Amino acid sequence: MEALLNEWLWQEESWLPPGVTWQDIKMKEDEGRFPLPRDLVYTVPLAFAFIALRFIFERLIALPLSKHLGVKDRIRIQADSVPKLETFYKQTSRQPLQKEAVSLGKQCGISQRNIQTWFRHRRNQDRPSNTKKFCEASWRFVFYLISFTAGLGSLINTPWFWDHRECWRGYPKQPVAVAHYWYYILELGFYLSLLLCVSVDVKRKDFKEQVIHHIATVFLIGFSYCANYVRVGTLVMLVHDSSDFLLESAKMFHYAGWTRTCDSLFVVFALAFLVTRLVVFPGRVVHTTLVLSLEFFQPFFGYYFFNTLLLVLQALHIFWAYLILRMLYKFVFLGKVERDERSEDESEVDDEEEAPEEDGDEGSRKQRKGAINCKLASLANNCVLNNLTSQRKINCRAQSRKAR
Secondary structure, eight states: OHHHHHHHHTOHHHHSOTTOOGGGGOOOGGGOBOOOGGGGGGHHHHHHHHHHHHHHHIIIIIHHHHHHHTOOOOOOOOOOOOHHHHHHHHHTOSSOOHHHHHHHHHHHTOOHHHHHHHHHHHHHHHSOOHHHHHHHHHHHHHHHHHHHHHHHHHHTTSHHHHOGGGGTTTTTSOOBOHHHHHHHHHHHHHHHHHHHTTTTSOOOTTHHHHHHHHHHHHHHHHHHHHTTOHHHHHHHHHHHHHHHHHHHHHHHHHHHTOHHHHHHHHHHHHHHHHHIIIIIIIIIIIHHHHTGGGGTSOOOHHHHHHHHHHHHHHHHHHHHHHHHHHHHHHHHHHSSOOSOTTSOSSOTTHHHHOOOOSOOOHHHHHHHHHHHHHHHHHHHHHHHHHHHHHHHHHHHHHHHHHHO
16 A cells, blocks of 8 residues: 555656656766755754744743843723623624624623623733734844845855856755754654644734635645755745845834834835846746746656746735735825734734723722723823924914014
C-alpha cells in the first residue's frame, strides 16, 4: 500500500517537466544540495518551537515594551453571572435576535433591554485588549523584519535576483544554497505556526481571507520546495516580507497611541504594498512563472498548480489593496487613519456607549462609574477645546476690527 501511495504521489508527470525523470536530477555531493520532500518534516516541530518562542517573547519583551510605549487598555464592564445567558452566548449566538431576547428575558426574569445590555457587556469581555494586539503585532514585526533583512542579504548577489530568466536556467537540476534552504524552512515553519494559532489570534473582518492566505502560502512554499521552484520561491517570500514589517510596526504605534508615527508608517506601508503587490509581484514574479518559464520547459501539472496558487495570492492582494486605499482616502481627506479597515465588525467603543443598569453588584457599579468618568473627562476636554477655539475666533475678529 505504501509503495503504491508513493508511486502515485511522486509521479514524474506531476513534479517534473516532460522528458525529465527523477534519475536525471540526482546530484553528487560535490554538485550541491537538491531539495528533498523529507526536509519539510522538520517544519512541524519548528512551528511548535515558534509558538513557544512567541509565548516567551510576548511576556518577556513585548509586554514590558507595551507599558513603556504607553499602551492602554479600555475599561470593560463585566457582565453579571447568568448561567442561561452564558450558555446561549457560547452555544447559540453572541448577538440574539429580538425574538430570542424576549424568550431569554422570560426564562431569566430580565427585561429585554437588560438582556441586550448583558450581551453587549459579554461581547466586550471577549474583545482582545490593546496590549494583546500590540504583543501579536510586535512578534510578527520582529519575524518579518529579520526575515526580510536576511532574505535580501542572501539574494542580492544571486543572478536570478536581477535577471529572472536565471530562475529557470538549468531547471530542474538546480542546487539549493544553505542560506536559501533555511530561508524556506523558517518561513514555512512560521506560517504553519500562524495557521495553528489562527483560532486564538485577533480576529478581523478578513479572517477568512487570512486563513486562505496562510493555507495558500503553506502549499505554495511546500510545493515549490518539492518541485525545486526555490529560486522563484525566494523572490515571492521576499516581496511579501518587504511590506509586512511596515504594517506591523504601524499597528504597534497605533495601539500605543502614537498617532503621527502610526500615520507616517501607514503611508510608507501603503506605498510599499501597492508597489510590491500590485506592480512587482504580478509584473515580475508572476510574469516569469507564467511566461518566461515556458522558454525553458513545456507546461506540466506543477506549472499549472504553482501559478494557480500565485494567482490566489494576487486576488488577495487586490482585496487588501482595496482596504488600504479606503484607509488612504480617509487619511488624505480626514487627516488621519481613523481605524484599521480589517478590524472587528463590532465597534470598539460599545462599552462606553452602554447605559448603566439599575441592578448589579458593587464591582460592576465601580466599573460603570469608571467608564462614565472616562466619558465625562473626554467630553470636558472637548468642551475646553471648543471654548478655546471659539475664544481665538473672537479675538481674531476683534483684532481685525481694530486694524480697520
